[in-house]
Amino acid sequence: MVRTMRLYACLLLALPLVAQHGRYLNESKNPAIGNPEAIAAGGKLFNGSCAGCHGRDGAGGRGPNLVRRALWHPLSDDAIFKSIRDGVPGADMPPTKLPDDQTWNLVAFVHAISGPAFENRNPGDPEAGSKVFWGSKAGCSNCHSIRGKGGRMGPDLSNIGGSRPLAVIREAIVEPSKDLFLLGNEAVTVTLNSGETIKGVARNRSNYSLQIIDRAGTLRLIDMAGVKDLAVSSKSPMPDGYAQKLTSEEMTDLLAFLARQALRTAEDTYSRGKN
Ligand code: HEC
Ligand code: HEC
Numbered sequence: 001m002v003r004t005m006r007l008y009a010c011l012l013l014a015l016p017l018v019a020q021h022g023r024y025l026n027e028s029k030n031p032a033i034g035n036p037e038a039i040a041a042g043g044k045l046f047n048g049s050c051a052g053c054h055g056r057d058g059a060g061g062r063g064p065n066l067v068r069r070a071l072w073h074p075l076s077d078d079a080i081f082k083s084i085r086d087g088v089p090g091a092d093m094p095p096t097k098l099p100d101d102q103t104w105n106l107v108a109f110v111h112a113i114s115g116p117a118f119e120n121r122n123p124g125d126p127e128a129g130s131k132v133f134w135g136s137k138a139g140c141s142n143c144h145s146i147r148g149k150g151g152r153m154g155p156d157l158s159n160i161g162g163s164r165p166l167a168v169i170r171e172a173i174v175e176p177s178k179d180l181f182l183l184g185n186e187a188v189t190v191t192l193n194s195g196e197t198i199k200g201v202a203r204n205r206s207n208y209s210l211q212i213i214d215r216a217g218t219l220r221l222i223d224m225a226g227v228k229d230l231a232v233s234s235k236s237p238m239p240d241g242y243a244q245k246l247t248s249e250e251m252t253d254l255l256a257f258l259a260r261q262a263l264r265t266a267e268d269t270y271s272r273g274k275n
Pocket of ligand 2: 133138139140141142143144153154155160164169172173176177186201236237238239242254
């Protein structure tokens with residue numbers, strides 16, 4: 001069902017355009033961070049002691065979804081360490097009495113699930129995933145480009161693995177309408193004073209102008225003074241149903257391919273002791 005919020009431009013413009021990107025604050029030098037064994041050990045501890053509140057793999061339950069939370073509330077590794085050790089006073093999170101090394105394993109795990117997909121070892125075959133991405137069954141590249149190749153209606157995915165956790169990428173594909181506002185990719189319909197209507201995806205918005213990529217993939221700069229009505233849809237222009245359309249193997253491979261897409265040099269990665 002398409003639910004459309006109809007708002008007058010002046011009302012809507014009071015809201016900032018939220019364009020959060022997967023961010024990670026200053027990373028710790030602790031050797032557990034990015035170390036696959038520490039992450040695996042931390043994952044076991046997490047599923048034993050923390051998943052009761054935070055859900056398996058931090059996906060949320062009684063307590064908050066840690067992956068999603070990290071998008072709007074990034075924490076440094078040291079801050080995560082402190083939250084685990086001391087608990088969160090005033091909230092429902094108890095302190096722990098784990099030794100330092102086990103606490104760091106937990107930090108490494110939380111970092112891995114909430115940090116950019118590119119920094120983790122992910123299951124699946126990226127080569128096979130590339131074929132899914134560029135192939136006609138999924139049709140991803142009709143709308144998305146990577147390094148200059150592909151469609152322009154959807155966001156460029158050249159840095160998707162370098163900027164978002166794997167769980168967030170998966171959600172964007174499987175449940176495209178869930179987090180539109182958070183990701184700053186609203187589908188909008190603009191009615192101009194002249195009567196013309198333009199449908200597309202809003203990219204940048206200020207009090208005076210609005211950039212829209214229209215259905216044909218053309219970037220349009222619109223002067224807000226000429227706008228009569230601006231409607232924001234809560235439904236993504238991205239097709240629904242990929243969870244059914246693709247096999248689970250195709251999905252895993254596609255995610256492995258997208259996780260690899262990062263605009264960083266190999267040197268960046270090696271100097272940080274990751275991958
Ligand atoms: C009894 C439920 C509960 C348990 C058990 C629990 N948490 Fe939490 N946790 C919470 C709640 C509630 C919050 C949100 C606190 C807030 O709103 O500031 C939270 C917040 C966090 C945060 C974010 C801290 C921040 O400052 O934003 C991290 C990281 C975290 N938990 C990790 C863990 C880990 C790791 C474990 C296991 C050792 C764990 N939690 C166990 C309930 C729990
Ligand atoms: C009809 C055009 C269209 C097709 C086909 C399409 N997408 Fe999208 N996609 C979009 C648009 C528009 C957005 C931005 C709005 C949103 O987030 O839903 C988007 C958002 C995304 C995002 C989130 C981007 C971000 O910055 O967080 C990812 C990831 C993504 N698409 C991947 C895919 C993959 C993988 C496929 C193929 C399985 C695909 N898309 C197919 C149009 C499309």
